[in-house]
Amino acid sequence: MPSLPPWFEQLSPVLQSLLAGGFTWGVTALGASVVFFTRRVNQRLLDAMMGFAAGVMIAASFWSLLAPSIDMAAAQGITEWVPPTIGFLLGGVFLRLSDALLPHLHPGARRADAEGPTTSWRRATLLVLAITLHNIPEGLAVGVTFGAAAIELEVATGATLAGALALALGIGLQNFPEGIAVAMPLRGEGLSRGRSFWYGQLSGIVEPLSAVAGALAVVGVRPLLPYALSFAAGAMIYVVVEELIPESQRHGNTDLATLGVMGGFAVMMVLDVALG
Template sequence: MIEGASAWFAVQSPMLQALLAGLFTWTVTALGASVVFFTESVNRRFLDAMMGFAAGVMIAASFWSLLAPSIDMAEAQGIPTWLPATVGFLLGGVFLRLADAILPHLHVGAEMHEAEGMQTSWRRATLLVLAITLHNIPEGLAVGVTFGAAALQMDVATGATLAAAVALAIGIGLQNFPEGIAVSMPLRGEGVTPLKSFWYGQMSGFVEPVSAVLGAFAVVSVRPLLPYALSFAAGAMIFVVVEELIPESQRHGNTDLATMGAMGGFAVMMLLDVALG
């Protein structure tokens, strides 16, 4: 049955594959948010370790699943190998920086006066969801462009294979679990009902299937964009890691624990990509 499902998935269009993968990562976010139905609080040390784990997954995915294939594709296309990786990477960071400056949001654990982006009267819950949503955009794009790359690149040497795309989706899904918790639990602690806390938590992942489909469509429609799109997603993800995940994981003094979580997350994503990809 599993083999049949795998065979069916392999012959679908990259947009459908990206959509299904995005729905998977969204579902895992919802699973994390559902913890709010079973407890009113989560151990801070555990949450910091999981945030570090998420950072490690994203760092590993940025290289193994995105930058390395981008460099290989540039070489196969006969263009300077450093060009797409460097340009796309920096553009991804600039894109997230601009979005960060414009979109009102509040990082987990921050006070209302620390809200970033344009001034607004929106509630804390909305700002928290927007913060996670903002950094879920590059995750969805990363999933989408890898499925698009797998459809366009038949040369396994580039690393752009369907198995590698599936490995990335699994890795992103794993690190989405603590992200769902990170939104729903603080809201529950502030007196928001479990149902509303869950709703806000799972909504933070809604952007992933949308951005995954857009990413796959973009690279399939404009093939020369492929190596740039891969490195763009990598740059956006690294921006999120450095700007949000690492500082948040160490905000409460659990520096060593968060660091070990990041090491574990990197190892898990590297293992997934090398073993499956």
């Protein structure tokens, strides 16, 4: 395992989470910046990238979140399957309720297909809200993994700082196509490059905020750790099944998108095992 910079290891888990969340937000902005160079992105490529993002999130949900949750429950003397199951289901319920209560529009969908309460909000706002809503569990995942590493349960649970960094890197990789998926449709509808970029990067701003919230929660209340990790996993799996996989296959590129899922899963698995 490669050594980490000493200055980073000496930071509090909250600051580590803030920096990691800032990185994932930055990659979202990098994806959105594609709008400055082209008006259209090859749909087959974008579908493969969305599939890749889904694969990364599936792998991260197990290797970085559920597996440590199971180990932490055992270390705390709790029945191993109870916290992961409760947290996982609550994560899905949280996203379902959020979908029902917040107006939003998935990338590629028509304005008439907006979900949640009826509203007169503009399409751009609804697109940003959809991605922002689904970025919350990614930020939480980053924060709780840094919090877990700080509690020094590494020997018993496998929660390490390098593993938390691997998760942040994986989430950053899958944020690139998300930035594109918001910015490019807006550019195609006639918005300026600057405004399309602004809305695209804005969808990722919630990640450093939710990362800090996740770190604060688990460091302050240590028994929450196995529940918090599995909560983030459940929320991420909900996003994958409800949004990423359907969106990646919406245009008929099913096989390509599926290969993207396989590739994303493999990359995240390697990152987590090699670094964590």
